[in-house]
Amino acid sequence: MGYLSFDTICQLSSLQKLSLGYNDLSGPITPSLNNCTKLQHLDLAFNYLIGHIPDFSSLTELRVLNLSDNAFTGPLAWTIPPNFRNLTELANLDFSSNNLGGDLTELKYLTKLQSLQLFYNQFSGEVPVEFGDFDHLVELSIYNNMFCGQFPQNLGSKSDFDAIDASTNSFTGPIPPNMCRLGKMTYMALLENQFTGEIPASYTSYMTLKRFRVSNNSPTFSLETTDNR
16 A cells, blocks of 8 residues: 655646556545646546545636545544535536535535435435436435435436436435436446335336336325326
8 A cells, every 4th residue: 555645746836637546555545635726527437545535626627526435534524525515517527436425505505416425325305406406417326324304306317317326324305207208228236225205106117217216105105096087
């Protein structure tokens, strides 16, 4: 394993893309990363980086941020830092397979998100209703966390979703009716939650949907039927 020092790397003041995944890097992400103010793409996935997610607030040009499959941890799960909302250009965000926790409040301002990968963490609370107003969000993977409450009922009403996986959480209430409305969804997994009510009858007309997994939900969960009389 090698220690990564951003003190040296971020002397490259015009650096726009930094990909260091799969390198057995260890140690924390040092504050000097904030000196790389021109970064648009940062990939540190599949390493052994530790500590908490640093303040990225000066990296306002970031479009891709991948910190997946590291060892970010602590006495308690670390949260998404304050001022993360400043990264308004982010399109692809991947924090999957860490030990991160807290809620997603800071993410509700990132309206240009296209792909959000947060699976295998300890995030909790409700998914922000603002996600339903995101025009570009097409992939949402938040399975194996501790989310609760209702799934945003307007989710999918504005964006061309390809895939949603919210399995193994504690979501309640009805399945949003419009997640496949624009007709491009291929994969939807909502199993192992506490959804109630009925699967909207409109879902039977979504011909692009290849996999639809809703097992292990509330005993009252059922398929809505259409009265043709």
